[in-house]
Amino acid sequence: MSIKKGFKxxxxxxxxxxxxxxxxxxxxxxxxxxxxxxxxxxxxxVEVWDLDGNKYLDVNASIGACILGxxxxxxxxxxxxxxxxxxxxxxxxxEEVKLAELLCKLHPWAKMVRYARGGGExxxxxxxxxxxxxxxxxxxxxxxxxxSDWYLAANIVNDKSLDGHLLSGLEPRxxxxxxxxxxxxxxxxxxxxLKKIVSKNKNIGVIVMEPLRHEEPKDNFLKQVRKIAxxxxxxxxxxxxxxxxxxxxxxxxxxxxxxxxxxxxxxGLSNGFPMAAIIGKKEIxxxxxxxxxxxxxxxxxxxxxxxxxxxNKMIDKKxxxxxxxxxxxVVKGLKQAAKNNQLKVTVAGPPPLIHFSFDxxxxxxxxxxxxxxxxxKKKILASGGxxxxxxxxxxxxxxxxxxxxxxxxxxxxxxxxxQVHSLLNGPIAHSGFKRLV
Amino acid sequence: MSIKKGFKxxxxxxxxxxxxxxxxxxxxxxxxxxxxxxxxxxxxxVEVWDLDGNKYLDVNASIGACILGxxxxxxxxxxxxxxxxxxxxxxxxxEEVKLAELLCKLHPWAKMVRYARGGGExxxxxxxxxxxxxxxxxxxxxxxxxxSDWYLAANIVNDKSLDGHLLSGLEPRxxxxxxxxxxxxxxxxxxxxLKKIVSKNKNIGVIVMEPLRHEEPKDNFLKQVRKIAxxxxxxxxxxxxxxxxxxxxxxxxxxxxxxxxxxxxxxGLSNGFPMAAIIGKKEIxxxxxxxxxxxxxxxxxxxxxxxxxxxNKMIDKKxxxxxxxxxxxVVKGLKQAAKNNQLKVTVAGPPPLIHFSFDxxxxxxxxxxxxxxxxxKKKILASGGxxxxxxxxxxxxxxxxxxxxxxxxxxxxxxxxxQVHSLLNGPIAHSGFKRLV
Numbered sequence: 001m002s003i004k005k006g007f008k009x010x011x012x013x014x015x016x017x018x019x020x021x022x023x024x025x026x027x028x029x030x031x032x033x034x035x036x037x038x039x040x041x042x043x044x045x046v047e048v049w050d051l052d053g054n055k056y057l058d059v060n061a062s063i064g065a066c067i068l069g070x071x072x073x074x075x076x077x078x079x080x081x082x083x084x085x086x087x088x089x090x091x092x093x094x095e096e097v098k099l100a101e102l103l104c105k106l107h108p109w110a111k112m113v114r115y116a117r118g119g120g121e122x123x124x125x126x127x128x129x130x131x132x133x134x135x136x137x138x139x140x141x142x143x144x145x146x147x148s149d150w151y152l153a154a155n156i157v158n159d160k161s162l163d164g165h166l167l168s169g170l171e172p173r174x175x176x177x178x179x180x181x182x183x184x185x186x187x188x189x190x191x192x193x194l195k196k197i198v199s200k201n202k203n204i205g206v207i208v209m210e211p212l213r214h215e216e217p218k219d220n221f222l223k224q225v226r227k228i229a230x231x232x233x234x235x236x237x238x239x240x241x242x243x244x245x246x247x248x249x250x251x252x253x254x255x256x257x258x259x260x261x262x263x264x265x266x267x268g269l270s271n272g273f274p275m276a277a278i279i280g281k282k283e284i285x286x287x288x289x290x291x292x293x294x295x296x297x298x299x300x301x302x303x304x305x306x307x308x309x310x311x312n313k314m315i316d317k318k319x320x321x322x323x324x325x326x327x328x329x330v331v332k333g334l335k336q337a338a339k340n341n342q343l344k345v346t347v348a349g350p351p352p353l354i355h356f357s358f359d360x361x362x363x364x365x366x367x368x369x370x371x372x373x374x375x376x377k378k379k380i381l382a383s384g385g386x387x388x389x390x391x392x393x394x395x396x397x398x399x400x401x402x403x404x405x406x407x408x409x410x411x412x413x414x415x416x417x418x419q420v421h422s423l424l425n426g427p428i429a430h431s432g433f434k435r436l437v
Numbered sequence: 438m439s440i441k442k443g444f445k446x447x448x449x450x451x452x453x454x455x456x457x458x459x460x461x462x463x464x465x466x467x468x469x470x471x472x473x474x475x476x477x478x479x480x481x482x483v484e485v486w487d488l489d490g491n492k493y494l495d496v497n498a499s500i501g502a503c504i505l506g507x508x509x510x511x512x513x514x515x516x517x518x519x520x521x522x523x524x525x526x527x528x529x530x531x532e533e534v535k536l537a538e539l540l541c542k543l544h545p546w547a548k549m550v551r552y553a554r555g556g557g558e559x560x561x562x563x564x565x566x567x568x569x570x571x572x573x574x575x576x577x578x579x580x581x582x583x584x585s586d587w588y589l590a591a592n593i594v595n596d597k598s599l600d601g602h603l604l605s606g607l608e609p610r611x612x613x614x615x616x617x618x619x620x621x622x623x624x625x626x627x628x629x630x631l632k633k634i635v636s637k638n639k640n641i642g643v644i645v646m647e648p649l650r651h652e653e654p655k656d657n658f659l660k661q662v663r664k665i666a667x668x669x670x671x672x673x674x675x676x677x678x679x680x681x682x683x684x685x686x687x688x689x690x691x692x693x694x695x696x697x698x699x700x701x702x703x704x705g706l707s708n709g710f711p712m713a714a715i716i717g718k719k720e721i722x723x724x725x726x727x728x729x730x731x732x733x734x735x736x737x738x739x740x741x742x743x744x745x746x747x748x749n750k751m752i753d754k755k756x757x758x759x760x761x762x763x764x765x766x767v768v769k770g771l772k773q774a775a776k777n778n779q780l781k782v783t784v785a786g787p788p789p790l791i792h793f794s795f796d797x798x799x800x801x802x803x804x805x806x807x808x809x810x811x812x813x814k815k816k817i818l819a820s821g822g823x824x825x826x827x828x829x830x831x832x833x834x835x836x837x838x839x840x841x842x843x844x845x846x847x848x849x850x851x852x853x854x855x856q857v858h859s860l861l862n863g864p865i866a867h868s869g870f871k872r873l874v
Contacts, residue, residue: 009534016537018725021529022552022735039531043523051531060527065733071523080517086480086508088709090497090818092458094476094488097446100453112452115459117554117711118734128586132611147730149565149586150613173728174569176587178615267733272525274554274711274734288455291610293584296502296704297555297711298459302739381527 001377003037005051010038025063027430031383032372034426043070045391048381057380059400061387064353067245067268067323068313069391075271078309079302087301095304102311103279106250109259112285114278115298119241119266120146122276125293126264127206129278130235133287136205139183140197143210145239153179169432188215191224198232208237211253211260214348214355222258229261235284236260241267241276246323246352246388249314271310275303319390320352326397327351327388333401340405341412354386358411366420367411369429374407383429438816440474442488447475462500464867468820469809471863480507482828485818494817496837498824501790504682504705504760505750506828512708515746516739524738532741539748540716543687546696549722551715552735556678556703557583559713562730563699564643566715567672570724573642576620577634580647582676590616606869625652628661635669645674648690648697651785651792659695666698672721673697678704678713683760683789683825686751708747712740756827757789763834764788764825770838778845780852791823795848803857804848806866811844820866 010028014020021027028036037050046069048058061067068075082095100113114129116122123145131137145151155172157180184201186193188209198204207229211222229236238260240251245268247255253263261284266276278285313319328351338345344359358367368384375382380403386392414420447465451457458464465473474487483506485495498504505512519532537550551566553559564587568574581602582588592609594617602622621638623630625646635641644666648659666673675697677688682705684692690700698721703713715722750756765788775782781796795804805821812819817840823829851857 009531013534016534016541016549018549018551018722022533022731023733024731026527026529026736037528040526040528041522043526048526048528050528058527062525062527063733065525070526071521076520080520083513083517084508085478088499088502089477089480089485089507090463090495090499091474091477091485091487092463094446097450097453104453112455114455118732120732121558128611131613137613137615147732152729170729171727174565174724176568176574176616176619178574178619179613182613182615272737274737285455287611290608292589292607294459294461295555295557295584296460296500299463300709300711
């Protein structure tokens with residue numbers, strides 16, 4: 001297997017694009033430095049072809065963006081028709097209204113909708129609306145919510161504030177120091193932390209969190225948060241960018257019976273086309289009219305067209321059921337493979353959104369890198385997780401699990417023989433935010 | 438002509454979408470309240486079909502986003518191929534690197550590039566990078582730059598700060614009050630105002646402006662701004678979202694021989710597909726690596742594919758020359774029609790980006806509304822401006838000018854007979870930001 005063209009272009013990319021990629025999680029250095037194919041020519045279903053023509057099974061689904069799989073025929077057909085008919089004009093596209101109606105039908109507590117074209121951007125819109133409604137600047141938050149000033153402001157105080165919220169070490173340079181103290185983190189399932197924040201800060205107008213990621217809510221955590229938000233009159237925003245559409249058709253909060261005031265969707269919503277939606281209660285969303293939130297790119301037609309086609313397919317094909325069924329198979333297989341090879345592996349769900357880690361202290365990341373290297377040799381793009389998609393069928397899941405079993409066996413031997421580092425053909429992968437040269 | 442379906446859907450849109458549209462400038466109320474067709478079914482070249490099947494000549498080009506015209510065959514072909522081949526994957530798309538190389542070739546002072554998917558978003562990225570590099574929060578700015586916190590912060594002090602910067606009355610609710618004083622406006626061609634700002638504020642790290650919009654730089658204004666930025670060590674950011682690609686292939690600054698440190702492109706860059714680019718000097722763009730700027734939607738393939746196809750067509754077909762040629766024809770025709778009918782009309786260029794206003798004091802907006810109403814009867818979507826596109830050929834420009842001549846004649850009579858208001862079949866259009874119910 002030769003992947004020369006990809007290596008060469010990645011070197012060029014780093015010269016001309018700071019960080020090489022627009023997404024930290026798509027940097028070569030996050031997977032397998034100096035060995036990862038970096039660029040794609042074609043993607044279809046669960047398969048990707050690199051620039052040298054190698055074909056891979058890919059279980060990362062564009063870091064979760066393509067919930068139906070790559071180049072889904074129904075979604076692509078709808079989008080291409082919109083392009084043929086003109087995807088933009090001085091008039092508005094009716095698909096925006098249809099999509100708003102569908103989103104409100106799926107989430108009956110929500111009555112109004114705005115759009116953006118990316119998850120981080122949509123979260124900034126949501127926080128703007130929430131602050132406009134509450135009239136207060138301070139945000140208490142939990143989890144990862146993107147690159148915007150409102151969020152990174154948390155790290156102005158102390159650059160460890162965002163540690164434990166998915167990506168560690170996020171640097172807030174360029175975020176105005178004036179925002180110091182406006183974003184205060186609490187940890188998932190630690191209701192006491194949120195209680196302490198609201199008792200110490202009287203200017204909390206917004207509470208932002210993912211309803212869940214890899215940890216289930218315990219002791220009525222979501223209900224408790226809802227209660228606190230109501231008590232202090234704060235707007236509760238659920239970030240459903242990553243978890244939404246995977247457990248059920250709509251936000252994960254539906255499953256847990258706790259409604260936010262605003263929910264934000266992106267990624268899975270539109271199967272990899274740029275799109276995001278902010279849905280909310282009427283009186284709160286109307287606050288959008290008391291502030292200026294407007295962008296030309298939010299009016300094009302591809303985004304809502306792709307979202308409508310994606311949601312309709314998710315409904316028709318009962319996609320979340322598929323994701324859960326295949327996900328359970330993969331979780332079971334991963335645990336079994338770890339057990340068979342007596343490897344210390346922690347596998348976290350929920351089944352459609354699997355994350356696993358090797359628990360070997362300082363060697364964990366080297367072992368994870370070796371895992372990716374050996375899986376790549378088997379023509380599988382794999383790291384410490386699986387984003388299950390509608391295109392990942394039992395057959396491909398089993399191919400992945402067979403490769404995992406073989407690779408775990410190799411890891412077992414490598415650990416036993418103290419060969420983890422010597423077997424690596426390149427540097428150890430990064431585990432968080434780091435400057436590239 | 439019946440446009441019932443559009444009216445009905447617009448009423449529904451306002452119930453479910455705060456403000457009805459994602460872009461202030463695409464609201465029905467900005468053109469012709471209760472009469473505007475609101476939604477489109479199809480758009481091609483300079484023509485738009487509404488939901489009732491009426492066909493219009495449209496001189497607004499999606500508020501400037503579609504510089505080649507709607508549904509351009511070359512751009513659409515390239516985008517549809519990218520969709521067939523998969524528009525997203527875990528690996529990166531090589532088009533990002535190709536586009537970066539092309540943008541740097543066209544702007545030799547720039548060495549690195551980042552992307553976003555909208556103009557406002559890209560400006561926020563540019564300001565983040567500039568602040569990260571300079572280490573200072575305060576921004577001196579001129580012109581319109583979107584919905585982000587950094588910009589609207591200017592209005593926290595006084596909600597008139599942004600008046601005169603294209604859109605008046607932009608409300609900053611939901612923008613943290615902590616940002617008060619971080620964005621300070623100066624007016625175009627008023628170098629003394631910028632000098633005063635930098636002498637009174639020692640924390641100015643960034644100067645943001647459009648190189649021009651409807652006013653040409655006077656007395657070496659751009660060079661003077663450049664000099665001040667250099668003197669105080671501020672990063673100079675040119676917002677080329679609206680003016681870029683219209684005067685020449687690339688940023689308008691190339692024509693004026695003044696290079697910024699960062700330039701931002703959107704709209705014209707990709708002919709209506711969501712895309713934006715931030716280009717800059719190497720050492721400044723590398724500051725992007727000292728802060729966290731990352732989003733999933735920025736990695737999809739349609740944006741850079743559309744931009745490459747659009748730029749290559751602009752080069753091949755010498756598009757800016759066409760825009761200027763047709764634009765001069767339109768400017769001349771508008772002035773002539775005003776003169777023929779002894780109407781007080783101020784026509785502002787540059788030729789590819791025409792703006793005109795009726796100078797009748799308190800009646801100006803009613804006259805403009807009547808103009809739009811009468812042009813609509815002639816099946817032309819027209820307001821106080823013309824965004825010239827590559828699809829607007831001499832024939833259509835002449836059709837537009839004949840309709841203008843006739844409509845100006847009607848306006849003349851209406852003014853003479855004091856009938857401007859009685860001839861209006863609906864309310865007067867809004868002229869700026871206003872809450873919709």
